[in-house]
Amino acid sequence: MNSAISPEDDQAIRFFRTCQALYALLVRQNMMFHQDFISRLRPLLAGRLTHHPCDFLDLGCGDASMALQLAKGHKIGAYTGVDLCEGMLSSAQDNLNVEECTVSLQCMDLLQGLQRYDDRADIILASFSVHHLSEQDKQRFLILGRQRLVDNGCLVLVDHFLKPGQDLQGFIHDVMVHYSGFEGFTREMADLVHEHVSTSDFPVTIEQYRIWGKATGWKTTVVHDCGNWAALLLEPVEEALAE
Numbered sequence: 029m030n031s032a033i034s035p036e037d038d039q040a041i042r043f044f045r046t047c048q049a050l051y052a053l054l055v056r057q058n059m060m061f062h063q064d065f066i067s068r069l070r071p072l073l074a075g076r077l078t079h080h081p082c083d084f085l086d087l088g089c090g091d092a093s094m095a096l097q098l099a100k101g102h103k104i105g106a107y108t109g110v111d112l113c114e115g116m117l118s119s120a121q122d123n124l125n126v127e128e129c130t131v132s133l134q135c136m137d138l139l140q141g142l143q144r145y146d147d148r149a150d151i152i153l154a155s156f157s158v159h160h161l162s163e164q165d166k167q168r169f170l171i172l173g174r175q176r177l178v179d180n181g182c183l184v185l186v187d188h189f190l191k192p193g194q195d196l197q198g199f200i201h202d203v204m205v206h207y208s209g210f211e212g213f214t215r216e217m218a219d220l221v222h223e224h225v226s227t228s229d230f231p232v233t234i235e236q237y238r239i240w241g242k243a244t245g246w247k248t249t250v251v252h253d254c255g256n257w258a259a260l261l262l263e264p265v266e267e268a269l270a271e
């Protein structure tokens with residue numbers, strides 16, 4: 029593993045360093061709709077995955093379980109996971125040990141990982157990681173992603189989004205109301221999640237992605253929209269733009 033964590037990245041990942049078990053609980057209880065997104069994305073990715081062993085680039089990979097469930101039943105050729113949190117990468121390594129593919133795990137910022145990726149991926153996945161980036165870096169992510177993809181590849185963006193007309197305060201309010209409805213979501217958990225969401229989450233609307241996507245050579249399809257949680261499929265439409 030390669031370590032390149034800058035101090036400014038620290039704020040966004042402190043939560044995942046200290047609260048990995050809490051995040052795992054949110055996923056296990058499907059509080060962020062992972063299972064809904066997986067069941068809708070799998071048929072859309074199946075064509076690409078059956079064609080040949082795909083090269084998979086997973087940005088903000090966490091424990092890699094999202095990618096592994098999306099690719100379940102298919103052979104991955106090479107898996108590259110990028111994450112700033114060492115603990116997450118260590119869990120990813122455990123989960124990937126049984127896979128018969130080339131594995132590379134990089135401990136670095138996802139934009140840096142994209143920049144350094146010297147291949148072209150068949151599938152780029154960014155699941156609940158890009159909303160931590162600034163608006164400028166979100167657009168950079170789209171430009172770089174377009175350049176690091178094979179012509180018939182795709183970018184899967186599962187993330188937090190603002191609902192139309194919603195501001196950041198409304199987003200924080202609505203996601204906290206949503207989580208609070210789950211049994212076992214304690215006051216202490218709520219405080220930790222609230223601190224993380226209020227300091228590190230910078231979602232934009234799906235419409236904003238459509239606009240940025242169009243400008244950077246992507247066709248954007250909304251695969252499943254759960255309000256503040258959604259899955260988008262972006263496919264290249266034109267020549268990649270220059271960096």
Ligand SMILES: C[S@@+](CC[C@H](N)C(=O)[O-])C[C@H]1O[C@@H](n2cnc3c(N)ncnc32)[C@H](O)[C@@H]1O
Pocket residue numbers: 037040041044055087088089090091092094110111112113116136137138139154155156157160
């Ligand atoms: C909400 S978790 C998502 C994990 C997994 N992709 C999933 O869908 O369950 C966000 C992950 O992104 C990582 N992360 C956040 N900001 C990042 C950045 N700028 N570069 C790389 N990883 C980042 C965190 O460490 C964390 O593992």
